Structures are given as structure tokens and as C-alpha cells.
Amino acid sequence: MATSKRQHVLDSAKELFEREGFHATGIERILEHANVAKMTLYNNFGSKDQLIVAVLEQSSRTMIEHLVSIAKQSGSDPYEQILGIFGALGDWYDDPTFCGCIFQAATAEYPDPDCAIAQAAHAHQTNLTLLFRELSAKAELRDPDALARRLALLASGATCLARQTRERSPAEDALRMAEILLERASTPIEHRTL
Amino acid sequence: MATSKRQHVLDSAKELFEREGFHATGIERILEHANVAKMTLYNNFGSKDQLIVAVLEQSSRTMIEHLVSIAKQSGSDPYEQILGIFGALGDWYDDPTFCGCIFQAATAEYPDPDCAIAQAAHAHQTNLTLLFRELSAKAELRDPDALARRLALLASGATCLARQTRERSPAEDALRMAEILLERASTPIEHRTL
DNA sequence: GAGCGAATAGACCGACCGGTCTTATTGTTC
DNA sequence: GAACAATAAGACCGGTCGGTCTATTCGCTC
Structure with a gap:
């Protein structure tokens, strides 16, 4: 389940970054698109920049x-x-x-x-x-x-x-x-x- | 003088946009780089987006x-x-x-x-x-x-x-x-x- | 069912964003 | 010198940003 959540975040983030750009995509938009809590994102990736990487x-x-x-x-x-x-x-x-x-x-x-x-x-x-x-x-x-x-x-x-x-x-x-x-x-x- | 101020803003904005990106460049950074007041920018261009255009x-x-x-x-x-x-x-x-x-x-x-x-x-x-x-x-x-x-x-x-x-x-x-x-x-x- | 790590929901933070407004100071033109 | 538009300086606004923290719940393993 952990890796699946992580993958959801990655996929949602990729889609939003592509569609709207990196700066224009806020963390909260990624969360709601991935149906994931904020801490899940930060536990898995640490920061927005590291998520982008x-x-x-x-x-x-x-x-x-x-x-x-x-x-x-x-x-x-x-x-x-x-x-x-x-x-x-x-x-x-x-x-x-x-x-x-x-x-x-x-x-x-x-x-x-x-x-x-x-x-x-x-x-x-x-x-x-x-x-x-x-x-x-x-x-x-x-x-x-x-x-x-x-x-x-x-x-x-x-x-x-x-x-x-x-x-x-x-x-x-x-x-x-x-x-x-x-x-x-x-x-x-x-x-x-x- | 008006056109000169306007040109200063355009030149500064271009340089900063190129160097750091559009979203990453705040209005205030353009102002201090151009040595210009905020109202000068907004009187001449109306908004950040119009300035970019x-x-x-x-x-x-x-x-x-x-x-x-x-x-x-x-x-x-x-x-x-x-x-x-x-x-x-x-x-x-x-x-x-x-x-x-x-x-x-x-x-x-x-x-x-x-x-x-x-x-x-x-x-x-x-x-x-x-x-x-x-x-x-x-x-x-x-x-x-x-x-x-x-x-x-x-x-x-x-x-x-x-x-x-x-x-x-x-x-x-x-x-x-x-x-x-x-x-x-x-x-x-x-x-x-x- | 006890224990525990993972995930949730969301309040909360300081910082900064773009943009408005006010007041005072210029510089120019009659 | 009067009048006026342009500019300066900066307080101020609501909103959003990335990120932290807490309290609670879920799901799995002994």
C-alpha cells in the first residue's frame, strides 16, 4: 500500500505539472488530485522540489x-x-x-x-x-x-x-x-x- | 521620461524573467531592479501578465x-x-x-x-x-x-x-x-x- | 485483541504573492 | 508661482504558498 500511495502521488503530480506547470501547481492541488493526505506526500518525498525530481x-x-x-x-x-x-x-x-x-x-x-x-x-x-x-x-x-x-x-x-x-x-x-x-x-x- | 521609465521596467523584467523564470520573479524584484515605484509599473502595464506580454x-x-x-x-x-x-x-x-x-x-x-x-x-x-x-x-x-x-x-x-x-x-x-x-x-x- | 506503523484530516505557521490605495514629492508647462 | 500629471515610498489587503504539527483512524501482524 505504501508504494501504491507513493505512485498515486507521482502520477498525479506528473499530470498536473505537465498540464499547468510546476510553479503553478500547488501542493494542495496534487493532494486532492491524488486523494492523499499532506503528510503522505511529505513523508515520501520531503519537499516539493524533491517530488519534482x-x-x-x-x-x-x-x-x-x-x-x-x-x-x-x-x-x-x-x-x-x-x-x-x-x-x-x-x-x-x-x-x-x-x-x-x-x-x-x-x-x-x-x-x-x-x-x-x-x-x-x-x-x-x-x-x-x-x-x-x-x-x-x-x-x-x-x-x-x-x-x-x-x-x-x-x-x-x-x-x-x-x-x-x-x-x-x-x-x-x-x-x-x-x-x-x-x-x-x-x-x-x-x-x-x- | 514616461517612456524611459516604461523602458526601464521592460528591460529589467526581461532580464529577470530570462534569468529566473516568470513565476519565480516577483513584482517587487522587478521594481527594485528597475528602481521604479509600484504604481509606475501598474500605471504602465496594468498587471503582471500584461507586463509579460x-x-x-x-x-x-x-x-x-x-x-x-x-x-x-x-x-x-x-x-x-x-x-x-x-x-x-x-x-x-x-x-x-x-x-x-x-x-x-x-x-x-x-x-x-x-x-x-x-x-x-x-x-x-x-x-x-x-x-x-x-x-x-x-x-x-x-x-x-x-x-x-x-x-x-x-x-x-x-x-x-x-x-x-x-x-x-x-x-x-x-x-x-x-x-x-x-x-x-x-x-x-x-x-x-x- | 493488542500493538504499531502508515495514512488521514485539517488547523496552523510565517512568508510571500499580485494588486490597491494614500500621501508626499517631483518635474514640466502655462 | 499655479496647476497638473507622473513618480516615489510604502502601508496595506486578501489570498496562496510550502511546510509543520497534532490528534485520530486505519490496516496489518503477532
């Missing part, structure tokens, strides 16, 4: 696992797996409850790069890039480090724009650019005119 | 003008002008006072897409894309609409990542991808192998 850490694990499962569903070829991830971006943006990337939001609301919250968001970005790097290496693509950085840039840019514009076109644009990057990274340089 | 509107004008001047400095060829803008991203990220894009931060802190703040941030994104579209059209590049969207995506993604990672590599990655996009958009399709 816990939310980010769990969200990172969940998202990375989700992307890995999408990759697996997209076939055995890591090349196709990368494109599968970018294809899934569109579905994410289409979800009417989509309200952007919680890590981007955390970075925006907590500008001090040394604070635990900003570092948790940074850690997620590192893990995401690492995932792209693994897939790039498996696909035997050229310069997997640079490729992974650029794929991560495309994903971040698309998500950022999708939130601002409420359109799905960023997903398609990012997918198209990812295709171009992968094509170029899998073609011997001497066979490439551009 | 005014800051965003002025920041958008300033940034677009700045990008236009960078483009002009980069030569007369619109192709080079676009690359000039991406080259300038690195300088921005290198600035030790760089703390991300204020419009991305505003979108993150005010998730309701109908509120005036989110709309002001959205308007800036529209204007930025429009600038890329103009330059793309002048350079007689193929499909300037899609190209402009993709260039805007690259710029947003690089800025987002630069803030999270505190590195300048996103600028170089975005510049390289912009080069690739421009090359492809200026090459007849039949002459392109990839």
Missing part, C-alpha cells in the same frame, strides 16, 4: 522504455527503429492531452543549471541521446556520436514547436530530416553528390 | 530585427544569409548570460494555449518562420514553406538543447543540417542521388 526521474525511465519498445515494434533493423521513433512523435503530438515535454518545461522553469531539478532534466536528455547513439552504432552508421546529437536535436525541436504551434507538422518535418541524416550516414561518401 | 512583444521585435541585421551582414546572397543566422546561434549560446529562449520559457510556464502570453510566444514563432520563408523565397529555393518550417525547427531544437546541456555543439549541428537542407533545396531533383 522524483517525477522527472520516473518520467525519464518510462519514456526511454517506451521509446525502446517502439523501436522494437518497428522492426529488427536499427535504421528502421530510429525512423520508427520519429514516426511515433506525430502520434504523441496528436494526443489531445499532449502538452509538451516535461523535461523542457522543467528546464525552463528552473533556470539554475546546478539545481537538482535542472540536472534531472539534463540527465534525461543525456539518456535520450545515448539511446540514439546505441541505435546508430548498431545500424553501423557513420559518426554515431554526431548523428545521435542531431537526431536528439530534431526530436527536441519538433516537440518544442509542436507545443508552441499545436500542429503535427513538426513531426513530419523531423522525420523527413532524420531520413536524410540516416541516408547520408549510411552512404559511402564517394557515392554522395551532396 | 509586453516584454514578449518587445523581445520578438528586437530579436527579429537582430536576425535581419545579421542576415544583412552575412552578404547579399539569401542562401548565405540563412547560414549566417545559424552561425550566429553559436555566439548566442556562448554568451555566459545565455539562459535560453524567452519564448520557449513562456510557452512552458503558461501552458494554456489561449492565454495572451502563450499567444504572444506563438506569434513570435510565426514571425521567425516567416523570416526564414522570405529568405528561402528570395534564394529561389524549392518548397520555401517546408524549408522555412524545418529551419525554424532546427533553430528551436538547437536553442532548447543548448539551454539544457550548456554546450555549443547544438549550434554547429543545426548549422550543418541547415546546410544540408539548403543544398538539397537548391539542387534539381534529377541531379540528386540522395
Whole structure:
């Protein structure tokens, strides 16, 4: 039961933070949404900031696992797996409850790069890039480090724009650019005119 | 004098909002930073939210003008002008006072897409894309609409990542991808192998 | 059923929030 | 110098914030 209560708080907090922002979400709103007493929250997490860190850490694990499962569903070829991830971006943006990337939001609301919250968001970005790097290496693509950085840039840019514009076109644009990057990274340089 | 006071408030508010976030910056901190009385702020702007909108509107004008001047400095060829803008991203990220894009931060802190703040941030994104579209059209590049969207995506993604990672590599990655996009958009399709 | 840790409900705290109001002091223009 | 708008300085307001504390109840294990 203890872990279940803790999970309720985490899930409620994540939903409210995503929908309304971190500062704008008061502790009491989380309590009533999770149907939990104040002391339960503070016994489990200690403070609002630590709760935010816990939310980010769990969200990172969940998202990375989700992307890995999408990759697996997209076939055995890591090349196709990368494109599968970018294809899934569109579905994410289409979800009417989509309200952007919680890590981007955390970075925006907590500008001090040394604070635990900003570092948790940074850690997620590192893990995401690492995932792209693994897939790039498996696909035997050229310069997997640079490729992974650029794929991560495309994903971040698309998500950022999708939130601002409420359109799905960023997903398609990012997918198209990812295709171009992968094509170029899998073609011997001497066979490439551009 | 009235406009000068108003400008002091706008400048101070912008700096604090960028450095510490919108919710985290109280009215009184803006007042003491601008050396201005409370009523001066409320007579000029009416409310904190309207002040934020005014800051965003002025920041958008300033940034677009700045990008236009960078483009002009980069030569007369619109192709080079676009690359000039991406080259300038690195300088921005290198600035030790760089703390991300204020419009991305505003979108993150005010998730309701109908509120005036989110709309002001959205308007800036529209204007930025429009600038890329103009330059793309002048350079007689193929499909300037899609190209402009993709260039805007690259710029947003690089800025987002630069803030999270505190590195300048996103600028170089975005510049390289912009080069690739421009090359492809200026090459007849039949002459392109990839 | 006794004992005990976990969870509840909610009063309570000081601090700060955005915003209003009052009073006095400027600086400018006739 | 009179008149007036802009500004200053700061008291003040109700509300909310994150966080603490207490008293009570629940649910599980011997």
C-alpha cells in the first residue's frame, strides 16, 4: 500500500505539472488530485522540489522504455527503429492531452543549471541521446556520436514547436530530416553528390 | 521620461524573467531592479501578465530585427544569409548570460494555449518562420514553406538543447543540417542521388 | 485483541504573492 | 508661482504558498 500511495502521488503530480506547470501547481492541488493526505506526500518525498525530481526521474525511465519498445515494434533493423521513433512523435503530438515535454518545461522553469531539478532534466536528455547513439552504432552508421546529437536535436525541436504551434507538422518535418541524416550516414561518401 | 521609465521596467523584467523564470520573479524584484515605484509599473502595464506580454512583444521585435541585421551582414546572397543566422546561434549560446529562449520559457510556464502570453510566444514563432520563408523565397529555393518550417525547427531544437546541456555543439549541428537542407533545396531533383 | 506503523484530516505557521490605495514629492508647462 | 500629471515610498489587503504539527483512524501482524 505504501508504494501504491507513493505512485498515486507521482502520477498525479506528473499530470498536473505537465498540464499547468510546476510553479503553478500547488501542493494542495496534487493532494486532492491524488486523494492523499499532506503528510503522505511529505513523508515520501520531503519537499516539493524533491517530488519534482522524483517525477522527472520516473518520467525519464518510462519514456526511454517506451521509446525502446517502439523501436522494437518497428522492426529488427536499427535504421528502421530510429525512423520508427520519429514516426511515433506525430502520434504523441496528436494526443489531445499532449502538452509538451516535461523535461523542457522543467528546464525552463528552473533556470539554475546546478539545481537538482535542472540536472534531472539534463540527465534525461543525456539518456535520450545515448539511446540514439546505441541505435546508430548498431545500424553501423557513420559518426554515431554526431548523428545521435542531431537526431536528439530534431526530436527536441519538433516537440518544442509542436507545443508552441499545436500542429503535427513538426513531426513530419523531423522525420523527413532524420531520413536524410540516416541516408547520408549510411552512404559511402564517394557515392554522395551532396 | 514616461517612456524611459516604461523602458526601464521592460528591460529589467526581461532580464529577470530570462534569468529566473516568470513565476519565480516577483513584482517587487522587478521594481527594485528597475528602481521604479509600484504604481509606475501598474500605471504602465496594468498587471503582471500584461507586463509579460509586453516584454514578449518587445523581445520578438528586437530579436527579429537582430536576425535581419545579421542576415544583412552575412552578404547579399539569401542562401548565405540563412547560414549566417545559424552561425550566429553559436555566439548566442556562448554568451555566459545565455539562459535560453524567452519564448520557449513562456510557452512552458503558461501552458494554456489561449492565454495572451502563450499567444504572444506563438506569434513570435510565426514571425521567425516567416523570416526564414522570405529568405528561402528570395534564394529561389524549392518548397520555401517546408524549408522555412524545418529551419525554424532546427533553430528551436538547437536553442532548447543548448539551454539544457550548456554546450555549443547544438549550434554547429543545426548549422550543418541547415546546410544540408539548403543544398538539397537548391539542387534539381534529377541531379540528386540522395 | 493488542500493538504499531502508515495514512488521514485539517488547523496552523510565517512568508510571500499580485494588486490597491494614500500621501508626499517631483518635474514640466502655462 | 499655479496647476497638473507622473513618480516615489510604502502601508496595506486578501489570498496562496510550502511546510509543520497534532490528534485520530486505519490496516496489518503477532
